[in-house]
Amino acid sequence: MVLHLPEADQKILDNKSLIVKELNRFTCNVLSDNDELRPYETDGLNVYKQKPLAVVLPENTKEVSEILKYCYQHNIKVVPRGAGTGLSGGSLPLKDCVLMSMGKFNKILEKDFKNRCVVTQPGVTNLAITQAVQDQGYYYAPDPSSQLACSIGGNIAENSGGVHSLKYGTTTNNVLGVEIVLIDGTILRIGGKHLDSEGYDLLGVFMGSEGLLGVVTEATVKILKKPEAVRAVLIGFNSIEDAGSCVSDVISKGIVPAGMEIMDKPLIIATENYAKAGYPRDVEALLIVEIDGTASEVEAMIQKVLDIAKMNKASYNKASNSDEERMKFWKGRKAAFSACGVISPDYICMDGSIPRNKLADVLGYINQLSKKYNLRVANCFHAGDGNLHPLIMFDSNDPKELKKAEDFGADILKYCVKVGGVLSGEHGIGVEKRELMCEMFNNNDIQQQLSLKKAFDKKNLLNPGKVYPILHRCAEEGRIHIHKGKTKFPDLPRF
Amino acid sequence: MNDIYSPVNEKEVSDFIYECHKDSSPIEIIGNNSKKIGRVIQCSKTLCLENINGIIEYFPEELYIKVKAGTSLEEIENTLDSKNQTFGFEPMDLGFLYEGKSRGGTIGGVVACNLSGPRRFKIGALRDHLLGFKAINGSGEQIKSGGTVVKNVTGYDLSKLVSGSYGTLCALTEVTLKVLPKYEYQETFCIYGLTHNEAINFFSTAMDTSLEISGACFYPADNTGFFRLNDVKQNNSILSLRVEGPKTSVQERIQQLRKIFVASDYSVLDIFQSKAFWNLSKNLELFKNINEIVCKLSLPITNASEFLSKFSNDIKYFIDWAGGLIWLSTKDIETISKMRIFSVKNNGHLTIYKSDDNYRRTEEFLTCGDTNFKILSSKIKKSFDPNLILNPGKMYAGI
Numbered sequence: 001m002v003l004h005l006p007e008a009d010q011k012i013l014d015n016k017s018l019i020v021k022e023l024n025r026f027t028c029n030v031l032s033d034n035d036e037l038r039p040y041e042t043d044g045l046n047v048y049k050q051k052p053l054a055v056v057l058p059e060n061t062k063e064v065s066e067i068l069k070y071c072y073q074h075n076i077k078v079v080p081r082g083a084g085t086g087l088s089g090g091s092l093p094l095k096d097c098v099l100m101s102m103g104k105f106n107k108i109l110e111k112d113f114k115n116r117c118v119v120t121q122p123g124v125t126n127l128a129i130t131q132a133v134q135d136q137g138y139y140y141a142p143d144p145s146s147q148l149a150c151s152i153g154g155n156i157a158e159n160s161g162g163v164h165s166l167k168y169g170t171t172t173n174n175v176l177g178v179e180i181v182l183i184d185g186t187i188l189r190i191g192g193k194h195l196d197s198e199g200y201d202l203l204g205v206f207m208g209s210e211g212l213l214g215v216v217t218e219a220t221v222k223i224l225k226k227p228e229a230v231r232a233v234l235i236g237f238n239s240i241e242d243a244g245s246c247v248s249d250v251i252s253k254g255i256v257p258a259g260m261e262i263m264d265k266p267l268i269i270a271t272e273n274y275a276k277a278g279y280p281r282d283v284e285a286l287l288i289v290e291i292d293g294t295a296s297e298v299e300a301m302i303q304k305v306l307d308i309a310k311m312n313k314a315s316y317n318k319a320s321n322s323d324e325e326r327m328k329f330w331k332g333r334k335a336a337f338s339a340c341g342v343i344s345p346d347y348i349c350m351d352g353s354i355p356r357n358k359l360a361d362v363l364g365y366i367n368q369l370s371k372k373y374n375l376r377v378a379n380c381f382h383a384g385d386g387n388l389h390p391l392i393m394f395d396s397n398d399p400k401e402l403k404k405a406e407d408f409g410a411d412i413l414k415y416c417v418k419v420g421g422v423l424s425g426e427h428g429i430g431v432e433k434r435e436l437m438c439e440m441f442n443n444n445d446i447q448q449q450l451s452l453k454k455a456f457d458k459k460n461l462l463n464p465g466k467v468y469p470i471l472h473r474c475a476e477e478g479r480i481h482i483h484k485g486k487t488k489f490p491d492l493p494r495f
Numbered sequence: 496m497n498d499i500y501s502p503v504n505e506k507e508v509s510d511f512i513y514e515c516h517k518d519s520s521p522i523e524i525i526g527n528n529s530k531k532i533g534r535v536i537q538c539s540k541t542l543c544l545e546n547i548n549g550i551i552e553y554f555p556e557e558l559y560i561k562v563k564a565g566t567s568l569e570e571i572e573n574t575l576d577s578k579n580q581t582f583g584f585e586p587m588d589l590g591f592l593y594e595g596k597s598r599g600g601t602i603g604g605v606v607a608c609n610l611s612g613p614r615r616f617k618i619g620a621l622r623d624h625l626l627g628f629k630a631i632n633g634s635g636e637q638i639k640s641g642g643t644v645v646k647n648v649t650g651y652d653l654s655k656l657v658s659g660s661y662g663t664l665c666a667l668t669e670v671t672l673k674v675l676p677k678y679e680y681q682e683t684f685c686i687y688g689l690t691h692n693e694a695i696n697f698f699s700t701a702m703d704t705s706l707e708i709s710g711a712c713f714y715p716a717d718n719t720g721f722f723r724l725n726d727v728k729q730n731n732s733i734l735s736l737r738v739e740g741p742k743t744s745v746q747e748r749i750q751q752l753r754k755i756f757v758a759s760d761y762s763v764l765d766i767f768q769s770k771a772f773w774n775l776s777k778n779l780e781l782f783k784n785i786n787e788i789v790c791k792l793s794l795p796i797t798n799a800s801e802f803l804s805k806f807s808n809d810i811k812y813f814i815d816w817a818g819g820l821i822w823l824s825t826k827d828i829e830t831i832s833k834m835r836i837f838s839v840k841n842n843g844h845l846t847i848y849k850s851d852d853n854y855r856r857t858e859e860f861l862t863c864g865d866t867n868f869k870i871l872s873s874k875i876k877k878s879f880d881p882n883l884i885l886n887p888g889k890m891y892a893g894i
């Protein structure tokens with residue numbers, strides 16, 4: 001698949017051996033042979049592949065700072081990489097870039113129960129944080145399905161969420177501080193163990209910035225006490241509309257479940273075959289609702305949810321009676337991707353966010369598109385916060401199918417924006433949805449974001465070619481002031 | 496005072512700022528002038544956004560409200576109230592602090608100051624509840640960011656940047672905020688007679704449970720006179736823990752608190768007193784009608800004891816956010832300087848909320864010890880406002 005990336009700088013390519021030699025001055029972990037580079041040529045969006053000029057694996061902040069400073073001075077592009085599980089191509093290398101893998105930043109630095117936080121290096125996996133504090137009854141709340149593998153640095157860059165984000169928020173709500181290194185080598189500490197910092201909220205704007213503003217070298221994350229009681233219920237419906245309106249009713253009655261997920265029939269069947277979670281096969285939509293709190297509160301809420309489900313014509317329900325059973329309920333949902341991997345050679349996972357009451361509408365549209373493109377699709381939603389994950393299945397051996405799958409995905413996302421939603425809820429824009437940014441933003445909006453990028457990275461060397469369109473003229477250079485509707489070439493396509 | 500221009504729509508705001516941008520002529524942005532916050536600045540022009548007001552859309556079941564930035568907090572809160580909803584971040588009414596009576600100001604001002612109340616440590620700050628906005632930047636261009644949905648990683652999260660930017664990046668014209676259903680019930684568990692050190696330890700004990708405490712503050716003995724509530728014991732220090740949720744769950748959790756703190760002198764405030772208590776606390780009524788410098792200090796919890804051991808005799812104060820925040824006042828400028836030094840050393844943030852204009856003119860409003868942070872802040876300011884015309888110098892001298 002041809003993907004437009006910023007043009008490679010021939011001078012840099014020609015200087016490879018010198019650059020590698022120089023990089024070796026700053027760290028002993030530099031990879032440059034073709035074979036060594038291969039593991040880094042792609043991320044979770046593996047339809048795109050590109051080997052970088054070289055890979056560095058720095059071991060401490062000083063090395064990161066020196067490498068970045070060197071690259072900045074010599075106009076060398078840098079792409080940060082965590083565990084490479086990203087689904088939007090955020091850590092896809094460029095031919096002339098230094099790929100900075102944070103894999104050696106793999107230590108938890110401090111567990112501070114008094115301030116209820118953990119200080120960690122960014123290469124530590126999401127799950128490892130919970131594992132480090134669970135013996136004291138604590139956990140780290142954001143729980144992406146990839147939590148076994150993905151890194152905290154990557155989570156920060158993508159503002160990752162999980163099935164429990166409905167109640168406990170995404171990464172941005174759970175990180176208290178970071179140490180970052182800017183492309184010119186400047187080391188900055190933002191936030192810390194306290195709650196609010198004064199001044200511009202650099203911490204907030206850094207969350208979800210997809211590795212474009214700086215490299216995270218340390219993070220302080222909030223940990224929460226485990227709830228006293230947790231239970232989940234499986235609820236089946238004969239139509240997706242009923243499931244959707246059940247979700248809206250639960251939320252508007254003031255119940256905030258810990259998690260609330262919907263799966264459609266194709267996904268129920270696929271996950272049930274794969275994970276044997278005990279899901280009913282004869283329903284059109286399955287809702288998993290998890291409630292936590294004190295024991296009696298959980299009981300009362302589960303009952304309320306079941307009452308609401310009944311009013312919405314639920315045809316099936318089953319509540320968990322033990323933690324093992326609850327985990328089994330989630331086993332299917334958490335295996336959604338693997339299950340699709342089994343029934344189709346390839347799939348891409350979309351990630352739009354929509355207003356909750358549009359769920360049925362959007363799903364109906366997705367099914368129409370599935371017929372139009374003649375590609376199978378299975379759907380899971382973080383229904384409580386309107387975040388959709390349609391999994392579009394295709395066969396990449398047929399080059400036409402990838403294009404079709406991408407067009408299908410783009411149509412879904414455009415529709416999400418049309419009904420008042422956004423292009424990405426938690427996977428980021430990366431290279432995948434870059435050209436769709438103009439569906440949501442106009443020229444002024446994009447230019448403002450690019451100006452902000454310049455404040456952090458004047459030469460646009462850190463992870464260029466991601467998030468912002470490069471095919472559209474307006475994003476190339478310079479700022480066009482459209483005032484009072486007057487512009488030099490009003491009929492040229494812009495945002 | 497200079498002339499005040501009060502546009503009635505976005506286009507007028509845009510045109511006005513565009514003209515000022517061309518002439519590099521500085522503008523002070525005001526909502527309805529309720530908060531004398533930030534440094535005193537010299538501007539030839541004042542832009543008042545009070546007339547850009549009204550509720551644009553409110554979908555209770557989608558849990559958000561979209562309003563024009565000049566809408567009064569009061570109007571918005573009344574609207575939410577009618578659907579039994581509220582802002583989770585509990586915006587403070589700073590009118591008591593500045594004028595001795597209620598004056599919540601406009602929502603634009605509330606967002607620009609990132610005002611977050613007692614629930615902050617549990618549910619996040621205002622910045623966590625701003626889903627999207629529209630604004631005019633310093634070049635007169637209309638910009639927008641975010642949307643109406645909670646999960647969103649579509650470009651930089653500018654909502655975070657504008658929250659707490661005190662009108663120095665852009666003039667907000669429209670904001671979309673997350674709303675929450677009101678809690679059905681609440682009670683507050685008060686413990687009396689603790690020292691500040693004991694209080695910090697008690698916070699820790701309470702937070703180390705699964706009881707979902709949603710308010711945790713401490714007032715030393717001589718600062719509690721303004722809580723005139725039946726079940727609040729006078730002449731004692733008070734540590735208060737708020738529990739919210741369905742009635743049975745609240746009562747169950749209060750019961751657990753009784754067990755944990757059985758050896759202490761305590762009382763329980765019913766729903767009415769509990770609401771009144773947290774309103775008085777949230778709106779800083781402790782500092783009503785006093786003529787002193789009032790500041791907010793955000794500190795790691797473990798540094799709060801040391802801070803209070805050093806300074807508690809020189810200040811009037813209370814602790815909020817389960818030990819994470821100290822509100823305080825003092826007459827003495829020297830004390831403020833010493834606290835600033837302490838704060839910078841201990842990774843804290845001290846912000847002056849109220850002071851006389853002389854102090855506001857000459858002294859810093861925020862306490863920033865990091866030059867690199869300031870350099871980057873200055874670049875960010877320029878990325879929104881290249882000619883530095885919006886509230887110049889309000890946050891930091893020169894930015």
Ligand SMILES: Cc1cc2nc3c(=O)[nH]c(=O)nc-3n(C[C@H](O)[C@H](O)[C@H](O)COP(=O)(O)OP(=O)(O)OC[C@H]3O[C@@H](n4cnc5c(N)ncnc54)[C@H](O)[C@@H]3O)c2cc1C
Pocket residue numbers: 043044079080081082083084085086087089090091102122143144145146149150151152153154155156157158159160161162163210211212214215216217337426427463
């Ligand atoms: C099976 C599967 C399930 C998934 N489920 C979820 C889910 O439930 N929820 C969800 O939100 N996501 C999910 N994802 C997506 C992905 O796991 C997340 O986006 C994750 O946060 C990426 O982390 P990573 O360490 O793999 O980052 P990478 O993929 O290596 O990088 C992602 C981005 O972060 C940047 N980056 C990485 N580290 C740093 C750093 N230290 N400093 C600065 N920038 C950095 C990169 O430049 C890139 O732009 C899933 C992915 C897979 C494969």
Ligand SMILES: Cc1cc2nc3c(=O)[nH]c(=O)nc-3n(C[C@H](O)[C@H](O)[C@H](O)COP(=O)(O)OP(=O)(O)OC[C@H]3O[C@@H](n4cnc5c(N)ncnc54)[C@H](O)[C@@H]3O)c2cc1C
Pocket residue numbers: 523524525526527528529530531532533535536544564565600601603604605607608661662663665666667668852886889
């Ligand atoms: C009677 C009176 C006397 C005064 N005397 C003096 C004086 O002696 N010296 C002096 O320097 N000033 C004086 N002022 C000005 C006043 O102190 C400042 O205007 C004030 O600090 C600005 O905030 P505010 O009171 O408008 O509060 P709000 O309107 O609540 O605003 C609070 C903050 O939010 C910002 N803001 C509000 N709305 C928006 C929006 N829509 N978009 C972006 N940002 C926004 C404001 O810029 C401000 O930073 C006086 C004002 C009055 C009414």
